[in-house]
Amino acid sequence: xxxxxxTPRHKVTEMGQEVTMRCQxxxxxxxxxxxxxxMMQGLELLAYFRNRAPLxxxxxxxxxxxxEMPDAxxxxxxxxxxxxRDSAVYFCAxxxxxxxxxxxxxxxxxxxxxx
Amino acid sequence: xxxxTQLGSHVSVSEGALVLLRCNYSxxxxxxxxxxxQYPNQGLQLLLKYTxxxxxxxxxxxxxxxxxxxxxxxxxxxxxxxxxDAAEYFCAVKKNRDDKIIFGKGTRLHILP
Numbered sequence: 001x002x003x004x005x006x007t008p009r010h011k012v013t014e015m016g017q018e019v020t021m022r023c024q025x026x027x028x029x030x031x032x033x034x035x036x037x038x039m040m041q042g043l044e045l046l047a048y049f050r051n052r053a054p055l056x057x058x059x060x061x062x063x064x065x066x067x068e069m070p071d072a073x074x075x076x077x078x079x080x081x082x083x084x085r086d087s088a089v090y091f092c093a094x095x096x097x098x099x100x101x102x103x104x105x106x107x108x109x110x111x112x113x114x115x
Numbered sequence: 116x117x118x119x120t121q122l123g124s125h126v127s128v129s130e131g132a133l134v135l136l137r138c139n140y141s142x143x144x145x146x147x148x149x150x151x152x153q154y155p156n157q158g159l160q161l162l163l164k165y166t167x168x169x170x171x172x173x174x175x176x177x178x179x180x181x182x183x184x185x186x187x188x189x190x191x192x193x194x195x196x197x198x199x200d201a202a203e204y205f206c207a208v209k210k211n212r213d214d215k216i217i218f219g220k221g222t223r224l225h226i227l228p
Contacts, residue, residue, distance in 0.1 A: 004158070031214050042220045043205070050214055091158055097214055101147045101166035104216055106158030 002026040004107035012113045018080040021110045023092030032075045035091040117142045119219035127225040134193040138206030148189045149207040201226045
């Protein structure tokens, strides 16, 4: 089965450090989503791309977060500088936008701990 | 605007008992509806989806859900709970031509031995 691949699976770093999370969407999918999951806030949409173009990043703190898609096989989410409140699980999901009824497919997430 | 309400952030059922997880949605147009399951330390996995046609939808692991337009509901059921069903379940809604899916806050299912 095709899968969304996220790296790293776990990241522990100190406050102030740059964090880069990577996502390889399912081949042929043209939408990519970044979510953050915490106990308090649940699942939050941070940003999403269609055909590599950013369409909505309103859920993302723009002063420290950035999301890009250098090519169709790679999406990145960066945090610089990181803060303890950024500790969460970050999920990437991809989908095929050509047909409106298609679900999103999720990766297994990056568990981020900022000390 | 679309929204999803899942009744009960935690539900406990005995092994072998009926599982019923409730989901109500609001949408200005006929929606696409989904149930996802999340096991510990994993991403969300699609259980089932409703798009058009038959309102009773069967999914993986013995789960099914029924789309009831008059009640704006899409409740998830399973006749007999198994210990392996313990997980968090998310109901979600999507409009045609919208890329984004709106997720509910999730219901954590506990299975009692």
